[in-house]
Amino acid sequence: MPEPVASSHPITIDPTMSNAVTNAPAAPPPVEKVRVKVDGREIEVPKTMPDWQGKMQPTTMLQACKIAGVEVPHYCYHHKLPVAGNCRMCLVEFSTPMMDPATRKPVLNEDGSPKMARSVLPYEPQTPRGAIACATPISPGMEIHAASPATKQMREAVLESLLINHPLDCPICDQAGECKLQEYSVQHGQAASRFVEPKVHKPKAVDLGPRIMLDDERCILCTRCVRFTRDVAGDDALGIVNRGSYNTIASAPGRSFDNNYTLNTVDLCPVGALTSKDFRFKMRVWFLKETPSVCTSCATGCSVTVGSREGIVHRYEPRENDAVNGPWMCDSGRLNYRWIHRPDRLGKVLLRGAESDWTSAIAELAALLGSAPKGSVAFVASSRQTTEELWLVSRIARKLGALTDTVAREGEPDRLLVSADKNPNSQGARLTGVSFTEAGVTIPEIARGIDEGRIRTLVVLGEDVTKAGISSETLARVGNLVVSDILPNATTAAAHVLLPGCAHVEKRGTFINGKGRIQRFGKAIEPRGDARAEWEWLQELAVALGAVEPSRSIEGLFNRMASDVPALAGVEWARLGDLGVTVPV
């Protein structure tokens, strides 16, 4: 897929969230406050607030309502997109303090309170005139009537108009269950439509790009998709063609909507107009269990939500994290989950080809490593392993005087999110001391050690070393090859001890991204077969070798690791939260 054109507005990363060892934002500079009323309640809001690019702009009515805890329904507004103000869903009635035109002084009621003037149509003063909350700045003393009868009527009218040509495809629409049109229709709409004429029919199941399906009938023309691809992804691929009720979203003639960020428009689209081809008709969203997790496809480590049901992962969605990915993620990372359910997943503990169990395998490993002469063991771990697992490897290796390294994985970066480092946890490997700043520099030394007969035992975790500098011939010289992996490869085929491993959605742990953000991820599904989380058996082994004290849980293990690794000093599992903590790297 072509790389998106350089964007003039790359993703805005909240500067207050990136550098400290904490996720408490630094004290913001003092901002002038304005007092406004929302539904009769007086609140104080900052005069300016960050816009979609983080630039300070006058606070809007919608932002003020949000601070007051009042939700204003909206379609076209999105806090990380330029304001368009075209859907009119956010219309609210408001009033401002009355001014005496002669003296320019506020007019006061008898009790001394300022007299308020409701906004009305100039030519029809008995009819309230709403304003779009998403684009109207507040002014001092303003009152926003977010629940007044006039506001309610405006919402009903907008929804009725949006539904005029809407197909009401809900039973076959993938958006049903997370559709803003459904939600607002129930909350703010009216039960019946007065429209009896035939609806305008538009193209359905339009192939917009390799990953996107478009249903024009369902589109409410909010232009979120257009603005995202133009202003964030930097690929001006979409637009609206035709006029009036024939308005239709389309890609530029002869162009496919195929940049590496297209699936974000599926999340952005408030209705089911843009849907993911990958997720199409796979599962209704209300069945999906949502587990906070991290994307493992590169060192950016976008925060994601894993949607799974009954042990099957159905989709990844970006989870908003201003210190990492904002609300977006790339398509290639989002779709990189299918391997979890590959039928050839390793699921059995094998001791020299014979089926075995974890207890005997760990006992044998402990005996093997415990009696190995110093320097005769080497570890090749993976930067796809969790930080806790890498730390356990480094502790065992330190005990045995073993060489350790990880395998580097490089690729093409882009301007937005994708990093050149394709490992999710290279920093974890560095900070725990499993690899040097440059991953993979020790591997030739390990290979030489094996060839010269110094290294008799090689432990490989989650990598195919035959593709990383240790040839099959060298591997055949290893006396004891211990391999833990998820999918079969040339190294697992040669293993003397084979331990089935877990995908990250099957266990808990943390990754440290390229910028030093430690993020934890949860367990979405159960491991396959006999597979066990690597940290569990690594810890058993490390305890048997006397390399660490046992911790009963991943929380305890993390905290023990944090007190041992200088770079993680002061970090605790409980403080990681869902968004993580940044450590200096």
Added chain:
Amino acid sequence: MTKVVDRSPLTFYERTYLPAILEGIKVTARHFARTVQGQNTAKDLSGGYYPETPWKVSEGYRGAPYLVRDQEGATKCVSCQLCEFVCPPKAIKITPPGPDGQAADRANAEKMPREFEINMLRCIFCGLCQEVCPEEAIFLRNDYSLTGLSREEMVYNKEKLLGLGGVHAGVQKWKHKAEEARAQETFPVKV
């Protein structure tokens, strides 16, 4: 319309439970007397004794839920999975078609289930699936006595459910949508 239900506390006599027990004995005694005289309600209604002569139920009786086809023989279910969600004992299991599943029988309904299973051992004939279905695709039919020799046999699959459900003619909204769209062939988009 509100109906006020009288919930006055039980009297002392009622709290002894005797009246309820006596009422029960009266019913048993009545049936006993009728049977001794050679009369039987089931026999009166169906002309014989269950199970040799199955009980006749009236049209509209709400027994086992089955899938139905429309008047053109097309599967009505679009795999929206609302019935699966609402089913209290979780008797329904639907396998959605996925991105590359078979196309729906009705052109623009876009999808239908790959597999649809009802575990009749779990089903309590509550009718919520019929009530929730936006496609009028599942109905409680007249069967009330389902038997089988194994648990697996009691899990009815899509084919079996469609076979038992038969035809239920309806409004055919997808067909009408397609016709309406075809009538607007002047739609200006040509991209």
